Amino acid sequence: MKNVLILMAMLVPLAACSQTERGAAIGGLGGAAVGAAVAGNPVKGAVVGGAVGAVAGALIGNANEPGKCRYRDRDGRVYVASCPDRGGYYSQGDPDYRDRPGGY
Secondary structure, X not given: OHHHHHXXXXXXXXXXXXXXXXXXXXXXXXXXXXXXXXXXXXXXXHHHHHHHHHHHHHHHHHHOOOOEEEEEOOOOOEEEXXXXXXXXXXXXXXXXXXXXXXXX
């Protein structure tokens, strides 16, 4: 029962996270656990597994939120909201973006 309460206390803060942050946290914890169990050196395995798991979890979490962008308000808080509609054809990474219709 004590282990269940500890696990719940660890998972409650994830409810306020975006999919990307939640995926990184879960992937990092899972990767660290697997890395520590599989590697010959548990500490090194946990560090490497946690890093790989966090990156993979963040990528998977980000893929589950298409059309969502991260913004920062004037108080410095980060929030996730829908991205502005750019017509789906041009991106800011395009060198000719400013010359296209709708570009800035």
